[in-house]
Amino acid sequence: MSLINITNLTFAYEGSYDNIFDNVNLQLDTDWKLGLTGRNGRGKTTFLNLLLGKYEHGGRISANVGFDYFPFPVKDAGELTQDVVNDICLDYVEWELIRELSLLKVSEDVLDRPFGSLSEGERTKVLLAALFLKEDSFLLIDEPTNHLDIEARKIVGDYLRAKRGFILVSHDRSFLDRCVDHILSINKTNIEVQRGNFSSWWANKQMQDQFEMGENDKLRKDIKRLSEASQRTSHWSDEVEKTKNGTRNSGSKVDKGYVGHKAAKMMKRSKAIEHRQQAAVDEKSKLLKNIETSESLKLSQLSYHRSRLVELEGVSIRYGEKTVCSDVGFVIEKGDRIALTGRNGSGKSSLIKLICGEPIDYTGTVRAGSQLKVSYVSQDTSHLRGNLTEYARDHGIDESLFKAILRKLDFARVQFEKEMSAFSGGQKKKVLIARSLCEQVHMLVWDEPLNFIDVISRMQIEELLLEYEPTIVFVEHDREFCDHIATKTIRL
Template sequence: MSLIKVANLTFAHDGSFDHIFENVSFQIDTDWKLGFTGRNGRGKTTFLNLLLGKYEYSGTISAAVSFEYFPFHVDNKEHHTLDVINEMIPDYQNWQLMRELSLLQVSEDVLYRPFATLSNGEQTKVLLAALFLKENSFLLIDEPTNHLDMAARKLVSDYLGTKSGFILVSHDRAFLDNCVDHILSINKTNIDIQKGNFSDWWENKKRQDHFELAENEKLKKDIKRLSDAARRTSIWSHEVEKTKNGTRNSGSKVDKGYIGHKAAKMMKRSKAIEQRQQAAIEERSRLLKNIETADSLKITQLPYHKNQLAELKDVSIYYGKKLVCSDVSFTIEQGERIALSGKNGSGKTSILKLLCGENIDYTGTFNKGSQLKISYVSQDTSHLQGNLKDYARMNGIDESLFKSLLRKLDFSRDQFEKDMAAFSGGQKKKVLIAKSLSENVHLHIWDEPLNFIDVISRMQIEELLLEYAPTILFVEHDSEFCKTIATKTIEL
């Protein structure tokens, strides 16, 4: 066991006036299985890069271990997988590699295939197995689930649960719950470490949020009381001061010294109350510091003139002569939220593209309602560039609604002026989702919409879909999202 010590860490990107981290201090035990969570753009990947020594910073980061980053960059993907591993880790025993691959249910034959021919899931498993062979290394695992189907996620999560000595960035709640024993969270104003899994952290956070909200209500009442008292005292002191030049009711001369002293005393009391009021206001500003705004989002969906929007009956899809999926049958009716499930390569995306009108070779019966309007969210975000205003205009959506949705998904106003090409992966996916929700359509079709999107935003989107019940067909490997949202599941 050793400690990674972070002391007074301060960092801002070149040209930026805003610090991502400011005087941050904490310690990490190298035996921990540490889950890393926080809103998109808060600095999770930046912190990993600071540990790797990629940026200059003020403060100190000290550690008796070396850091290894996942996903490891492979320069020569045409090389056999075994050669790729040997380039990464020159000194290991073959039996150790076989043990790791066996735990991840990866067959030995992948070692003798070019790395580029492995599926995304196989590449993920091979690189994880290889990196855990490194001794005296602390792994920085950055979103390993994005290319894994639900079964593979469970397998990799079980595998990580047998290990220790890593930071895991993931937005999949079930994945985190299964394999971490501490949570490192980047909040609005600080970095916090708690023992337990994600669900433990979330329950603690909700309790803290409720406490802060209750304290805020008490404080607002106290501020009003203090403000009223200060105003009354100020009025009294001025009234007393005015009597210095008047007479008593008995007609005797006024003791100006006494009244002046009394007025000054009351004025001093008034000032003291004002100071207390100001202190209370400052205290209030420190409250609610880490409550994440998660306002519900509002959408409307066009009604369709028929209850049934589409039907597939015994549909089989082909790419050339290759059979992708066979005998798929289901209907889409208004108000349904359908999860399309299955392993990678089972044809989920092909089914979505068929429904969206792409030219797909198929057999069987496929019927889609006439003049059916569909909004499609693809996995690919690489086409996003330019500013949000022009993007809204080009896509014919209401700019104010579009930006309102993004604001509620934690976009800051300065993001609106930036080029989308510079957005993080999660921010780009939020752009596609906000665009889809701004479109007047009968059916939403989303292909892995939550990749890179932070946990709190996922929960917001869940609440939205439950509240407004749009008709949606989606592919998503986040098991908690599917369990919460889907009214039915189609297994391929």
């Protein structure tokens, strides 16, 4: 066991007026399995990069271990997987690598294949196996579950549960519960560590929020009272100052020397009182801190004139010589919330595109209702460019509603003028979801909408779908989300 000591850590990006971290003090045990959580844009990846020494910062970070980051950057995906592993860990015993791959349910023959030919899940598992071969290394694991199917998440979660010494960024509640024993949370005003898994942390968080809400009501009353007292004191100071110039009783002469001396003493006293009152206001305002607001979202979906929207019968999809799915058949009816599940590569995204009317090479029958309007959220966010105002205009949606939804999803107003390409992964996905919620359509079709999106925003989206019960077909590997939302499950 060794410790990571973080003392007075302060950091802001160049050109920014606000610190992301301000005098943070933490002590972390390198035996802990830490889940790092916090809303999008709070600085989770930045925190990992600070541990890696990538940025200059105030304060001090000291540790007796080295840090390694997942995902490891692979410069040439055409390299054999064995060579990629050698780049990560130069000094390892081959049987140990085979053991790690076996624990992750990966065949050792992947080592003789180009890394780029591996599936997303295989790449994730190989990189984790290679990084855990390194001795005296504390792993910083940044969102390993993106694009992993539900079964792969279970395997990776069980693998990590048997390890020790890492910080894991993930927004998948089930995954965190499976493999962490401490939660490191980046809150509105601080960072704190709590023992337990995500569920225990969330239960404590809700109790703490309830307590703080009660305290905040008292504090707001105190702040109002102190502010009013400060204003009265300031007014009194002004009145005292006027006596020095004989303005209180116009036309009468006053002893300016005496009055000036008296006024100076009273002025000094009143300013001291005013300063103490303002300091009390500032101090109490700081206590209004870590409650996470998550206002309800709203959805207005067009009503379709028929109960049946889409029907697939005997559908098979091929890419060249490869069949990705075959003999698929199901019906989408008004009010259905259908989860498409299955292993990566089983054809889920291809079916999603087919339902949306994209040109896909298929056999079988697809019947879509006439004049059916669909809103599609893709996995890919790389196309996002420009600012939010331009994006709303280009997609013909109400800009005020669009930005109001983003505000509820924890977008700061300062983000509204920024270039979207500079947004975090989670912020980009929120842009796509907010746009989809603004569109006047009969059906939502979402392909892995929750990648990179923080836990609280996931819960908001769940509540929205449960309250308004729109027709939706979705692919999502967050088990909790699927269990809560789906009225039907189609397994490929």
